[in-house]
Amino acid sequence: MDPFRFQVEARAGRARVGRLFTPHGAVETPLFMPVGTAGSVKGLMPKDLEAIGSQVLLTNTYHLLLRPGPERVRALGGLHGFAGWKGPWLTDSGGFQVMSLGHMRRIDEEGVVFQSHLDGRLIKLTPERSIAVQEALGADLIMAFDECPPYPSPREYLEASLERTLRWLERSLKAKTRPDQALFGIAQGGTDPELRRRSTLETIRFDLPGYAIGGLAVGEPKEAMFAMVELSTRLLPEDRPRYLMGVGHPEDLVAAMGLGVDLFDCVYPTRTGRFGSALVPEGRLNLKNARFLEDRRPLEEGCDCYTCQTFGRAYLAHLVRAGRCSGGSSSPSTTCATSTASPRPPGRPSARGVTGTSPGSSPGGASAGRCPPGSARPWPPGATGNTTPCRPAPAWGPGKRRLVDRRGDKISPV
Numbered sequence: 058m059d060p061f062r063f064q065v066e067a068r069a070g071r072a073r074v075g076r077l078f079t080p081h082g083a084v085e086t087p088l089f090m091p092v093g094t095a096g097s098v099k100g101l102m103p104k105d106l107e108a109i110g111s112q113v114l115l116t117n118t119y120h121l122l123l124r125p126g127p128e129r130v131r132a133l134g135g136l137h138g139f140a141g142w143k144g145p146w147l148t149d150s151g152g153f154q155v156m157s158l159g160h161m162r163r164i165d166e167e168g169v170v171f172q173s174h175l176d177g178r179l180i181k182l183t184p185e186r187s188i189a190v191q192e193a194l195g196a197d198l199i200m201a202f203d204e205c206p207p208y209p210s211p212r213e214y215l216e217a218s219l220e221r222t223l224r225w226l227e228r229s230l231k232a233k234t235r236p237d238q239a240l241f242g243i244a245q246g247g248t249d250p251e252l253r254r255r256s257t258l259e260t261i262r263f264d265l266p267g268y269a270i271g272g273l274a275v276g277e278p279k280e281a282m283f284a285m286v287e288l289s290t291r292l293l294p295e296d297r298p299r300y301l302m303g304v305g306h307p308e309d310l311v312a313a314m315g316l317g318v319d320l321f322d323c324v325y326p327t328r329t330g331r332f333g334s335a336l337v338p339e340g341r342l343n344l345k346n347a348r349f350l351e352d353r354r355p356l357e358e359g360c361d362c363y364t365c366q367t368f369g370r371a372y373l374a375h376l377v378r379a380g381r382c383s384g385g386s387s388s389p390s391t392t393c394a395t396s397t398a399s400p401r402p403p404g405r406p407s408a409r410g411v412t413g414t415s416p417g418s419s420p421g422g423a424s425a426g427r428c429p430p431g432s433a434r435p436w437p438p439g440a441t442g443n444t445t446p447c448r449p450a451p452a453w454g455p456g457k458r459r460l461v462d463r464r465g466d467k468i469s470p471v
């Protein structure tokens with residue numbers, strides 16, 4: 058039997074709840090994948106991630122290619138043997154980091170030549186090399202090598218780039234040898250509806266086990282991003298998982314789930330935790346604010362996570378001020394405490410809340426066809442059942458986003 062079956066179990070409008078089977082277990086969708094840049098989610102042990110319901114970890118091919126190197130990871134048992142996470146992994150193709158870290162030297166039909174940010178050596182990444190590295194790392198879900206154009210880009214460049222991405226997808230598939238890994242294709246096309254449609258339809262022709270909506274959350278307006286998500290999920294097959302890359306603000310997850318997206322990744326929930334903020338249903342708590350210094354309440358009333366059961370806001374605010382933002386989870390630190398609490402809103406309970414198939418809370422109390430409290434105007438465009446479309450509550454405001462910010466590369470390049 059195919060180890061990568063995907064079953065849609067319930068629907069509400071265009072939102073769906075499903076189950077994705079992988080060689081390292083079945084996972085429930087919609088799901089959010091925490092980003093473990095170099096094989097570890099900063100400040101969190103695998104047991105912490107398990108406790109908050111994480112199901113799939115994402116790690117970056119680019120970083121592991123540079124250090125410790127794919128052959129060493131393979132020799133040590135692949136990601137499952139090398140790192141502590143025994144569940145499914147997803148590796149990206151490396152392309153996004155190569156292009157966003159800014160040390161790229163040359164991009165052509167063959168691939169990309171870039172300079173390592175660690176020691177300056179020149180490294181060539183091609184579709185074949187990316188797949189070889191991802192096979193050595195051994196993730197369950199792997200990504201085709203693609204080109205992610207910056208926003209904004211001229212139409213001619215978007216067009217040439219999406220055509221190249223399709224040729225690179227073909228080469229990625231030819232290079233793939235392991236049957237126990239599922240290769241996802243990535244649709245591009247920027248925010249141009251015609252190019253997005255063409256890229257999506259051409260990518261579907263490869264009949265892949267899953268599809269990613271790429272090239273979004275790179276600085277374009279939210280309206281443009283959701284117009285592309287809406288278009289994409291109308292075109293993508295119902296019976297394959299859909300992965301919206303780099304999207305992780307809670308209100309965006311709710312809106313995209315309403316449009317039928319199943320998988321997400323972003324550094325936002327854990328990174329905002331490391332910088333002293335916590336995500337709760339009302340929005341983002343900035344623990345640097347003096348008003349929390351005598352606040353005995355947990356981060357979230359009624360939450361059953363370890364952080365909320367153990368610490369009050371006052372203590373966490375103290376930790377932020379005391380600079381206890383590093384270290385593992387063996388001692389209380391804002392890194393582990395707020396990071397542990399923060400990934401909850403985009404997690405499974407929210408997904409169930411959105412589709413209404415089981416009890417559970419959701420960010421802002423949103424559900425299919427209903428607006429989160431505080432919503433003001435049409436959002437997201439085209440969400441099924443959303444006759445009074447709405448915009449997310451300002452509390453979840455995305456703030457300024459830069460391309461390099463999205464996966465934390467510039468913040469923490471090593």
Ligand SMILES: [Zn+2]
Nearest residue numbers: 360362365398
């Ligand atoms: Zn909690």
